[in-house]
Amino acid sequence: MHTISELQQLIENAVSKVEYPAHPSRLYEPISYIMKLGGKRIRPALLILSTELFNTDLLKEAIEAALAIETFHNFTLIHxxxxxxxPLRRGQDTVHIKWGVNNAILSGDVMMVEANKHLTKLPVEVLKDALACFNLTAQGVCEGQQLDMEFEQRKDVTIPEYLNMIRLKTAVLVGGAMKLGAIVAGADAEDADLLYKFGENFGIAFQLQDDILDVYGDPLKFGKQVGGDIISNKQTFMLLKLKEIAVAADLTALEELSLQSDYPSKIRSITDLYNQYDIRNIAASEMQKSLDIAFEALARVNVDTARKAELTALAKLLMNREH
Amino acid sequence: MHTISELQQLIENAVSKVEYPAHPSRLYEPISYIMKLGGKRIRPALLILSTELFNTDLLKEAIEAALAIETFHNFTLIHxxxxxxxPLRRGQDTVHIKWGVNNAILSGDVMMVEANKHLTKLPVEVLKDALACFNLTAQGVCEGQQLDMEFEQRKDVTIPEYLNMIRLKTAVLVGGAMKLGAIVAGADAEDADLLYKFGENFGIAFQLQDDILDVYGDPLKFGKQVGGDIISNKQTFMLLKLKEIAVAADLTALEELSLQSDYPSKIRSITDLYNQYDIRNIAASEMQKSLDIAFEALARVNVDTARKAELTALAKLLMNREH
Structure with missing residues (x-):
């Protein structure tokens, strides 16, 4: 069983070794570009750890599945x-800025094919289940992005709707990656589903933490601009909860603040409102609820607790991040 | 073995019976919309006929593969x-006009998943080969679209480059559909490859015929505007051949004509140049070359000639079209 840092090395190696055709270069260069921009490689790491829960002799297969998930994930980032x-992704130009929108659409499309090519290398015994899991996951992610776009146009998004959107847009892919890892290992369906449940709920918790860190993160450590969600009036859990419980006068103030162009002042004022209504703790408790469901599911996975140590360690590391 | 009109009925039925999720409706409505816009359903018909060359008891499986190919094809149309x-596709608003560009990108993406879902229903014995064929095909189509876009910006496209572009953009999908049909039937690799060769070369011939019909088609029967390629200065086989053999004075005239905004006059003048250099016959003979390669490959497919009758009939029908 690999440690987290060994895994990250393995994944970086695997990503850097994938060869795309040389021509047409403008079709394939964006793929190498975005795949090598980095990121935390959370999904492939969780996938490989899921395989290794059951079988440590399937690294090659787990890596192919991990590359499928990571390639799909990066395709969704481009689109x-x-x-x-x-304009920016991980501090660098986005693909459509660098190569133009049409090229970015098409390179994304061919990445979906590349993801499926990785999957097709899996042993035939697990192929059908692996594809079914991958397709359902990919479909969920598209639905999540669709809801995210629609919510930007709506003023009446509820918290359950928001939680369902982040479940689809973010968490389904974490769950799908882990289930895929279990499928690669030939785990039984119940264990694979428990890992899905762990991943999905962990993914929701991870996104809620992101919402919190956008407001309360350490600017030196948070990967994105602290207050970015506030500046763009993004309907996060924080904002939706505030709108749900704030008194009328504060709602009016919030409405006015949404138009404010002095961003540092806007961030300060809205953070004050969050503080006043204890939104940080409410969000943290919502996050904890998902984490509890996640770890409860993991506890029920039918392997020795000792084998779960790396998975638990990675999950805890991710939840203690400040970035 | 089904006749061509039975096949078309089967395909229309199958297309109309596919159910997409109801929500988010804006994600899935464009799929039903474009899938039901019609078209000649050439690829799925050729796929099913390819299966039935070898085995007439696999209609259900052939239809799933045909739906995968038709869904993929319509996804590429959206993007x-x-x-x-x-603005228009088959006389109706394109998806991005009706639902907006972002929605069109995302509905296209999820169609790629839907295509893969159809494939995943194939029997596990043929699944790996079917996926490999499909992925290679899809990749070729993306490469073809990339080259097509790049050629629009170039003035030095050669005829071999053009033929390679239409091979990838159009013909690979015809070949891939037919090979997939053979794979579904469990045909041996050599026969599957011969059907690929038939389809690919037939596809090239079909596109060359399209180039000819754009200039010489009957306006009442040709599905698109006759002269559409001329108006948009599209670098078709006709134009590239003319540029290759025309004398300097005619090249200068052509250059000036490319800027002309009186379209009927532009069409007349450029058609005159085509007539003068016998471009129609040159293109027809290039087309015939591909057709000969195609039918030679079909002749070598190891089944009774009588079984090839429907396939031959469909191919001849398509090549005698005026639309």
């Missing part, structure tokens, strides 16, 4: 960045 | 229409 009109 | 900024 999401077009839809969100985002 | 191509965005890239080409096309």
């Amino acid at each position: 999401d960045d077009i839809m969100d009109n985002a | 191509d229409d965005i890239m080409d900024n096309a």
